Amino acid sequence: MEGDVVEYRIDRGSGVPAYVQIVEQTERALRMGTLRVGDKLPTAKEVVAACAINPNTVLRAYRDLEQAGLVELRRGLGTFVTRSLASPAAEDDTLRADLADWTARARAAGLERADILALVAAALDHHEQQQQEDA
Structure with a gap:
């Protein structure tokens, strides 16, 4: 490819x-x-x-x-x-760079892909739960 x-x-x-x-x-x-x-x-x-x-x-x-x-x-x-799903927000570039840096640090610390995905999923779950509690 x-x-x-x-x-x-x-x-x-x-x-x-x-x-x-x-x-x-x-x-x-x-x-x-x-x-x-x-x-x-x-x-x-x-x-x-x-x-x-x-x-x-x-x-x-x-x-x-x-x-x-x-x-x-x-x-x-x-x-x-034929269609993009990318967010037009200018802040995305900064967030992507931050995430790329964090991912590199996680890999350097010995985390596997599944571990990194689990951490991100847990962080999202926690954030969404807090938003629901605050609503």
């Missing part, structure tokens, strides 16, 4: 179907601004080769993304992003 904007990683031990992982990773890239309107997604063949999954799995994910209005399948050309 050389030169593509997004590179999918399938976690076979997660219990989450591969097509859902592709959809979620695409949505994450759209939120982060890694994928932008007009960008081309990797071909199904490229994803199959990189992730060792069934072509129908990739096609199902791309169909789900198309039904959500996020991508457009152009016969003979590929699959292209």
Whole structure:
């Protein structure tokens, strides 16, 4: 998938179907601004080769993304992003930089990806609970 904007990683031990992982990773890239309107997604063949999954799995994910209005399948050309999920807020750049720094520190401290995700999820849960209590 050389030169593509997004590179999918399938976690076979997660219990989450591969097509859902592709959809979620695409949505994450759209939120982060890694994928932008007009960008081309990797071909199904490229994803199959990189992730060792069934072509129908990739096609199902791309169909789900198309039904959500996020991508457009152009016969003979590929699959292209049609809508962004990125926040237009200027503060996002600062937050992303802070998060990148924090993530680097967490990795340097020996935390694995799952540990980092669990910490972020716990922090979000705590924040949302506090907001509900304050409301």
